[in-house]
Amino acid sequence: MELRSSLVDELILHFGESVFTQQTTADEITTLWVVKEKLVDVLSYLKNDHPIQFSMLYDLSAIDERSYAKKNNHHSTEFTLVYHLLSFKRNQFIRLKVALEGEFPKMSTITHLWVAANWYEREVFDMFGIQFEGHPHLKRILMPLTWEGHPLRKEHPARATEMGPFKLWDEKQDKEQHALQFQPEDWGLKRKSADTDYMFLNIGPQHPGTHGVLRIILQLDGEDIVDAVPDIGFHHRGAEKMGERQSWHTYIPYTDRIDYLGGVMNNLAYLLSVEKLAGITVPDRVKTARVMLCEFFRIASHLVWYGTFAQDLGQLSPVFYMFTDREKVFDIVEAITGGRMHPNWFRIGGLAQDLPKGWDKMVSEFVAYFPKQLREYHDMVMKNSIFKARTIGIGIYTLQEAIEWGVTGPGLRACGFEWDFRKKQPYSGYENFEFDIPTAQNGDCYDRAVVRVEEMWQSLRIIEQCLNNMPEGDYKSDHPLTTPPLKKHTMQDIETLITHFLGVSWGPVIPPGEAMSCIEATKGSNSYYLISDGNTSPYRVRVRTPSFPHMQMLPYISKGYTVADLLSILGSMDYVLADIDR
Amino acid sequence: MNETLTYILTIVGELFSLLTLAALLIWVERRMLALWQDRLGPNRAGPFGLFIVVADTLKLFFKEDWIPPFSEKAVFVIAPAILVITVLLSFTIIPFAPGILITDFNIGILFFLAMSSLGVYSIVLGGWASNNKYSLLGALRGASQMISYEVFMGLSLMGVVMLSGSFSLRDIVEAQRNHWFILLQPVGFVIFFIAGIAETHRLPFDIPEAESELVAGFHSEYSSMKFGMFFIGEYLGITLISAMVTTLFLGGWLGPEFLPPICWFALKTFAFILFFILLRASLPRPRYDQLMGYGWKVLLPVTLLNLLVTGAVVLLLKN
Known part of the structure; x- marks a missing residue:
């Protein structure tokens, strides 16, 4: 208990009293509300400068607070971003929360602090419509690109029966077909370099080597992998x-x-x-x-x-x-x-x-x-x-x-x-x-x-x-x-x-x-x-x-290897698609 | 007239038994794999599940024969035929038993090598004509693998040729009356067999197909009997390599008197076919560049050394 409060004291000492409010929770994790403007600084401090070193971004998610039943003493009435950090040095979690306001609030990205934040922020955007400013590639990750609405917002229906009968009009079909057209640029891939035209190979979503509905877009030079982009969400069941x-x-x-x-x-x-x-x-x-x-x-x-x-x-x-x-x-x-x-x-x-x-x-x-x-x-x-x-x-x-x-x-x-x-x-x-x-x-x-x-x-x-x-x-x-x-x-x-x-x-x-x-x-x-x-x-x-962060790492660890090696890497990763997409 | 009739009968008989054998091998392989993998395998249709062969063949014939609209049609159709034709042609030079031989070429071995080189075309053309990226990758892998391993295959046989002093397979069998060449040419035997596996692109060298990587490699787009040709071609290829190993290194039809020569030949060949299947049940597949590195850096020097030593010994004994 003492250690925890010392951590809070230290943060207050460093950033000032007005930045933090502590919240008590049912678990043992120190929970702090942080003023929106200060959050990136606090995260950066906790990761790099604080002696305890919260070196892992364990989780990043959001909460739609708008229909919370009881009057809570939260700072947030609309949306809350929740950051979970893990310190291996002290074997301790810390939970930071930020209150956001507005119909589609904005927040600055932390992808420059943790590369792992990339997919987490995309997921929050996909599910809540919260924009992350400065994110390199903010687009939907789990839902189809043509999806309307953001599923985890409280106004989004939870059952298909709440959505009215499904009709596939011609124009809707065209739109969907169009969204499926593969354009390397949309995925952040180049078509050619100075001396080669790259080959793009879809591994999956139906492929014997992926153990489930996973699509990996490979950018190949011969059989060497220049880049690999996992496309997930096929197993998303909400x-x-x-x-x-x-x-x-x-x-x-x-x-x-x-x-x-x-x-x-x-x-x-x-x-x-x-x-x-x-x-x-x-x-x-x-x-x-x-x-x-x-x-x-x-x-x-x-x-x-x-x-x-x-x-x-x-x-x-x-x-x-x-x-x-x-x-x-x-x-x-x-x-x-x-x-x-x-x-x-x-x-x-x-x-x-x-x-x-x-x-x-x-x-x-x-x-x-x-x-x-x-x-x-x-x-x-x-x-x-x-x-x-x-x-x-x-x-x-x-x-x-x-x-x-x-x-x-x-x-x-x-x-x-x-x-x-x-x-x-x-x-x-x-x-x-x-x-x-x-x-x-x-x-x-x-x-x-x-x-x-x-x-x-x-x-x-x-x-x-x-x-x-x-x-x-x-x-x-x-x-x-x-x-x-x-x-x-x-x-x-x-x-x-x-x-x-x-x-x-x-x-x-x-x-x-x-x-x-x-x-x-x-x-x-x-x-x-x-x-x-x-x-x-x-x-x-x-x-x-x-599996979610593990799969996010795939491009990083497979670059420069061959297609055959990709299978070794995927196999050794031991992922399950439902565990990635949920 | 009589001689011509014998020829025709031999050819028809051989063709019939080879194709039946290849079809039967589907059953043999599935049953043997099942045995080694703690499974049952096909055991429902007919005695021991033997009629699965009929069912499989019927299925292949009646599947929709789809030629992809994006393919190069003429080449797409020809490619699987090339495989079966070249393999079947190779069988013409194999002496199954005294008298059961279609043609006794005096350049028999060279003919075999030529045919197996032609066989590469079926993979390259099939993969290319499919106009599919997986097929193309498979075809490229297949081409370089088979062309490389042809080199060692040819060279590994030269020891046998030196010992027997002939390219004719009948002479080679006759030359093994005293002792089989596997005793004199163990290195050549091993290398020939390895190259043979690579030539038939069977596991562990099934890199052109590599299911977990390339779906089905060069024949991804093939269906119905065109796929069947590749399928049968593969089993014919296994039989061919096994028959060649038997002929070149294990004394062909030679064996103790209590069994007729053709039985000895069949037994030895079948043992090797089983070995092919056992390999498939046991080994993982190396990576493409590892396979090539193994070929050029290990097999080639060993083959050349083998050639050199054999040549020197043969010369010495002559003098």
């Missing part, structure tokens, strides 16, 4: 907008589908945040069961990555072996949760059910079985000399660059930086487990693979500890906001019966406030920044996903 009309409870299944290989791990990121808002502490059994399931999903996700990475490099067989083993993981997941890829099994304040009888037998069989497989895969893929030749020294970035671009997860650890939120900011009881943070030194495609492979070993270790030390107790916490609440009291006293009835029919009412969670997901750090105005559904859901 998960953030949907959050605003789902109840706190019914939003859980939507989270499953964000990093669709991560399954319940997404539930955890969301629920940690909800539970902070609601003030729920969950029993140990819940924590441990959650950790176990999450680690199973980490293994499942990494197995998919392992197989498809090898397949991208032309090795056809590993993917079949790995998917077979992933099925074994899913067998356990299915026995415990009833679901496979999207089990939707965690609940506010607990789990959907208790662990079934015999779960420990299945898990212990897997723990005994899996190491042999991992060793075999290591011999088959990682030791293969062609595989090494294709990945070592390809797609290198340094630690400095990784932080600058907002890289988290295995991609960061492959640069030799031991940073894992499970260790650094433990959640859900990770502090009670023994495991190592695997790292590698060179930050190339091979090292990213090394880190992930080693992570599977560590996940297995964690699962084994869960197996041996699963605490007894309730699978739900005894809290009125637990949804659905424990039923054992409902038939005995009227109060619980009513809460149960309301919780199941309307959904729980989460007290006003805001909170952010941060978990080490399969692909990097995943956060849900939730704002409640005391209603049955969130006022704003912000999903910070790891």
Whole structure:
């Protein structure tokens, strides 16, 4: 607590009292409102000059405050920009907020401070219509270029039925067709240099190498990549907008589908945040069961990555072996949760059910079985000399660059930086487990693979500890906001019966406030920044996903390599399109 | 008259069995891959799923035969035919067994090399005529890969030619009565086989197709039986290279008496075909420039050295 206030004191000392107002939030993150004119200076100071060095722009998003239900003591009545910075040195977040006014407010860009701000600002522009002055390429990023309106503004309809029947008039069709015409200049690409005409090659949106609807426009000189421009948004399903009309409870299944290989791990990121808002502490059994399931999903996700990475490099067989083993993981997941890829099994304040009888037998069989497989895969893929030749020294970035671009997860650890939120900011009881943070030194495609492979070993270790030390107790916490609440009291006293009835029919009412969670997901750090105005559904859901900044980095790390290398780079990045587009 | 009839029968018989074999190889490859990849593979139609061959062929014939409007039509149509024609022509010089041989060229090996050089045209023209960027990239990769590996392929055979003193394949087989050339020319054998994989652009050297990078490479735009030609051509190519390896290094039809010569030939060839499939199941694909570097920096010097040593030894023994 002392450290935090000292940070605020220091900032006030440096910039003056009038610049900042502190806000209390449900999470532990220092939250400051900053005067609009001073924001860029403050950010620059925090990044470059402050001794703590908030070197990573963790997230940048906005809030449309215009229909906030309760009268809040916020400075903002129209739009708010929210900047989350992360200091690795002090292992601390800071949240800066700026109040903006006007129908389509303007703000100055921070792309000169963080390159990673580029896509985040474009996303805010796309979703809210907030202009960033000085931004190099401010155009829509997730929505189609011809889209009318900005979806996350409160006046934008959330359902198709609110928009009237869809008609594709001839002129509208012409307009859409015209928007699809490829003009290199629109993407900031040159048609030719002094001595060559470039070739433009679309990788995707339908392409066997992109693992989903991703389009990458390649500017090629022969087979050498001059520039690459990812075109994302094909998988955009408006998960953030949907959050605003789902109840706190019914939003859980939507989270499953964000990093669709991560399954319940997404539930955890969301629920940690909800539970902070609601003030729920969950029993140990819940924590441990959650950790176990999450680690199973980490293994499942990494197995998919392992197989498809090898397949991208032309090795056809590993993917079949790995998917077979992933099925074994899913067998356990299915026995415990009833679901496979999207089990939707965690609940506010607990789990959907208790662990079934015999779960420990299945898990212990897997723990005994899996190491042999991992060793075999290591011999088959990682030791293969062609595989090494294709990945070592390809797609290198340094630690400095990784932080600058907002890289988290295995991609960061492959640069030799031991940073894992499970260790650094433990959640859900990770502090009670023994495991190592695997790292590698060179930050190339091979090292990213090394880190992930080693992570599977560590996940297995964690699962084994869960197996041996699963605490007894309730699978739900005894809290009125637990949804659905424990039923054992409902038939005995009227109060619980009513809460149960309301919780199941309307959904729980989460007290006003805001909170952010941060978990080490399969692909990097995943956060849900939730704002409640005391209603049955969130006022704003912000999903910070790891793949978004990772994909933004692609042009930077693929320039100068060949088309074949691009596949190594994409494979080693381990992204999921739903995790980029949400 | 009788002789002519035998010729015609041999040609028709060979053509029929080769095309059937190529079609069967689709089944063999899918089943073997499945076996090695812990899967089932096609096992529903007929015994062991054998009728999948019929189904596949029918499917290829009845698919819409689409010629892209943006393509160079004449060349687009001719390209797949070139592949099948050149490969089939190469088979004319292969002695399957004593008496089962279409023509005993005294320059047999040279004819084989010439035909495989012509085969490059099908890829280059097919890729170029498709007028598609993926195809073009595939075609360019294919052209340089095949032309380079032809060099080592030719050179690696010269050792065999020196030992047997003939370009005729029948003489080469006869010259292996005492010991197979794989014993005398192990380096030549390995290099020829590697070059053979590159020539048939099979994994790990399937760089002109490289599914994860170039979709389907040079034949991206082909459909129906035109694609089928490339498809069959590839299996014929595998069979051809396997048959050549058998003939040149493993004593062709020679073998113990208890099996007829043609069986020995078929067995040896089939073993190599299986090896081709096993390679596909196990290895990743190198990058294009790595493949070229490997060829020119490793294979070429080794081949030349092999040639030099073989020549010197042959000279020594003569004196």
